[in-house]
Amino acid sequence: MTDTLPDARGRFGAFGGQYVPEVLMPALAQLEDAYREARAGGMFQITLDALLRDYAGRPTPLYLASRLTEHLGGARIYLKREDLAHTGAHKINNALGQGLLAKRMGKPRVVAETGAGQHGVAAATVCAMLGLECVVYMGQEDIRRQALNVFRMRLLGAEVRPVDSGSRTLKDAINEAIRDWVTNVESTHYLLGSVVGPHPYPMMVRDFQSVIGAEARQQLLEAEGRLPDYAVACVGGGSNAIGLFHPLYADDSVRFIGVEAAGKGLSSGHHAASLAAGRPGVLHGAMSYLLQDDAGQVSEAHSISAGLDYPGVGPEHAFYKESGRAQYVAVTDEQALQGFTLLCETEGIIPALESAHAIYHAAELAKRLSQDAIVLVCLSGRGDKDIDIVADALGERSS
Amino acid sequence: MSRIDDTFARLRAERRTGLVAFLTVGHPSVEDTLRLVPALIEGGADIVELGVPFSDPLAEGPSIQRSSHQALLQGVTPGVCLEVAGKLRAQGVTVPLIFMGYYNPLLAYGLEDFCHDAAQVGADGLIVVDLPPEESHPLRDACHRNGLDLIYLLAPTSTDERIELVAGLASGFVYCVSVTGVTGAREELPKALSSFVNRVRAHTALPIAVGFGISKPKHFRAVGRIAEAAVIGSAIVDEIDRSDPSQTVGKVKRYAEVVTGRRRAAR
Numbered sequence: 320m321t322d323t324l325p326d327a328r329g330r331f332g333a334f335g336g337q338y339v340p341e342v343l344m345p346a347l348a349q350l351e352d353a354y355r356e357a358r359a360g361g362m363f364q365i366t367l368d369a370l371l372r373d374y375a376g377r378p379t380p381l382y383l384a385s386r387l388t389e390h391l392g393g394a395r396i397y398l399k400r401e402d403l404a405h406t407g408a409h410k411i412n413n414a415l416g417q418g419l420l421a422k423r424m425g426k427p428r429v430v431a432e433t434g435a436g437q438h439g440v441a442a443a444t445v446c447a448m449l450g451l452e453c454v455v456y457m458g459q460e461d462i463r464r465q466a467l468n469v470f471r472m473r474l475l476g477a478e479v480r481p482v483d484s485g486s487r488t489l490k491d492a493i494n495e496a497i498r499d500w501v502t503n504v505e506s507t508h509y510l511l512g513s514v515v516g517p518h519p520y521p522m523m524v525r526d527f528q529s530v531i532g533a534e535a536r537q538q539l540l541e542a543e544g545r546l547p548d549y550a551v552a553c554v555g556g557g558s559n560a561i562g563l564f565h566p567l568y569a570d571d572s573v574r575f576i577g578v579e580a581a582g583k584g585l586s587s588g589h590h591a592a593s594l595a596a597g598r599p600g601v602l603h604g605a606m607s608y609l610l611q612d613d614a615g616q617v618s619e620a621h622s623i624s625a626g627l628d629y630p631g632v633g634p635e636h637a638f639y640k641e642s643g644r645a646q647y648v649a650v651t652d653e654q655a656l657q658g659f660t661l662l663c664e665t666e667g668i669i670p671a672l673e674s675a676h677a678i679y680h681a682a683e684l685a686k687r688l689s690q691d692a693i694v695l696v697c698l699s700g701r702g703d704k705d706i707d708i709v710a711d712a713l714g715e716r717s718s
Numbered sequence: 719m720s721r722i723d724d725t726f727a728r729l730r731a732e733r734r735t736g737l738v739a740f741l742t743v744g745h746p747s748v749e750d751t752l753r754l755v756p757a758l759i760e761g762g763a764d765i766v767e768l769g770v771p772f773s774d775p776l777a778e779g780p781s782i783q784r785s786s787h788q789a790l791l792q793g794v795t796p797g798v799c800l801e802v803a804g805k806l807r808a809q810g811v812t813v814p815l816i817f818m819g820y821y822n823p824l825l826a827y828g829l830e831d832f833c834h835d836a837a838q839v840g841a842d843g844l845i846v847v848d849l850p851p852e853e854s855h856p857l858r859d860a861c862h863r864n865g866l867d868l869i870y871l872l873a874p875t876s877t878d879e880r881i882e883l884v885a886g887l888a889s890g891f892v893y894c895v896s897v898t899g900v901t902g903a904r905e906e907l908p909k910a911l912s913s914f915v916n917r918v919r920a921h922t923a924l925p926i927a928v929g930f931g932i933s934k935p936k937h938f939r940a941v942g943r944i945a946e947a948a949v950i951g952s953a954i955v956d957e958i959d960r961s962d963p964s965q966t967v968g969k970v971k972r973y974a975e976v977v978t979g980r981r982r983a984a985r
Binding site for chain 1: 900
């Protein structure tokens with residue numbers, strides 16, 4: 320059972336740890352203490368549960384996608400509707416938890432990184448609601464392709480700071496957020512958006528996101544009287560996937576499939592499939608799988624989906640991969656677009672491009688399974704933010 | 719005695735503050751590094767840190783980020799950095815040479831292999847910015863098997879328990895980061911610097927070098943009153959970036975002379 324993981328040193332087997340400059344070590348210790356204290360006491364959880372219900376709209380529905388299921392002719396596909404949570408993605412679950420923790424630690428200022436903008440919007444939202452100052456670092460390239468979310472963050476009172484270094488995407492936004500945190504650590508909490516980074520982030524973000532899997536497990540038992548055969552989720556950093564998988568960890572009959580972004584194809588070199596095509600290394604404070612060259616320089620990732628465009632992955636996923644508990648596959652930009660339009664046309668749901676990767680793989684899987692089988696998919700976010708990208712991509716293909 | 723121990727013993731005997739000079743290998747080119755290191759030493763550097771560039775230098779401010787990026791564009795790898803150290807020794811450089819960088823390139827090279835090769839080319843130690851004491855044991859073991867010092871960093875936020883932890887592991891010297899922040903030249907040194915250094919001093923007999931934010935002669939003198947050496951990096955990188963390429967060697971030498979007080983500033 321991974322309830323015992325990470326260990327005292329923040330490790331999931333060989334992965335995880337705390338590879339950060341010394342200046343941050345006391346802040347990580349303070350954060351871990353505050354988190355454990357908050358979890359142990361009653362009030363924090365009561366406040367968080369109330370906000371998840373009244374503010375974020377939880378529990379999110381579990382929806383049997385019957386037309387999609389019929390269309391594919393195989394296993395029944397259930398969608399865990401994180402797209403219906405406030406702000407339109409699962410990111411709010413973690414942002415609420417960490418926002419409350421920042422308040423509890425007496426830190427008036429929050430920094431966050433964002434790729435697609437979903438975590439940035441969730442952080443800005445929670446900061447507005449809790450009265451915290453919010454600065455969001457976002458790569459220049461992502462600001463260009465996710466303009467709607469940039470505007471949302473600004474409306475919510477956050478300052479969006481463009482990051483012009485490196486590949487100008489999520490990885491570089493995390494570098495800048497860490498630099499800000501290093502500089503302002505006394506007053507500032509780093510509201511990291513995924514199950515990456517140094518301990519205790521992978522554990523803490525996992526715990527906050529586990530509401531996804533815990534609800535889905537209960538809802539599916541009520542609907543079907545049994546657990547799914549497969550649980551499928553997209554993996555960038557991997558927070559929605561861990562949130563779905565972790566509460567099902569001990570249910571051995573449930574097979575986990577994490578879907579990474581294969582970009583233009585694994586052989587093209589332009590992809591973001593750290594688990595499928597990377598090797599272990601250290602980035603952003605943790606040992607995990609990493610896209611890197613022979614000299615240990617981190618490679619630039621590529622995905623049509625800004626939220627998956629990250630060369631690393633959470634250490635717990637690396638552990639699941641090594642132990643064989645989960646299987647990791649990769650889906651290309653092209654296939655994700657097919658998943659995107661498939662869900663639009665069969666179910667009237669516009670998924671985020673990130674989630675569309677999981678939809679595509681789940682559809683391929685369901686086709687090959689019998690009608691008795693059940694595939695549970697995390698629909699991690701809604702796709703309004705991606706309309707321009709999809710329009711461009713589909714336009715390019717038809718021309 | 720190691721070259722690092724020797725150097726600090728001599729500094730003590732001469733009642734001088736040491737200059738630990740940093741530059742990034744391959745900034746602006748590998749050939750320049752081979753000329754700039756001797757120039758820094760002529761100008762007064764007692765120890766040289768050779769920056770091993772990394773794609774994601776998250777403790778660095780704009781200057782060293784830029785120099786790292788430029789070095790990577792030149793194809794500088796840990797292997798190239800080892801070669802550069804070897805060539806510097808062949809040119810007659812005798813001061814301690816310390817590699818400074820991030821953990822992943824060392825992991826990719828192989829910790830034992832890197833330490834072995836570093837010792838072979840005549841390097842004296844390593845500083846790894848993103849490797850706190852808790853994670854340092856594999857590299858520390860590899861360093862010690864090969865006669866290298868692993869230099870630990872402490873920060874103003876380090877608790878007494880953490881200072882004690884580092885004091886129990888450190889050799890060579892202890893690197894005190896002057897500010898809670900990233901590297902980069904600053905106008906003033908923080909007011910609490912001496913109390914921080916004194917706090918460290920209470921736990922270790924090792925020499926202390928203070929770095930981050932130091933650029934001016936008055937900073938160097940102020941650090942000299944509380945520590946054995948001052949580390950200067952970004953200011954040297956800035957000097958290199960500012961200079962006309964034909965004059966960089968002279969400018970960098972002059973900068974070292976001025977900052978250490980061997981020569982009065984002409985401007």
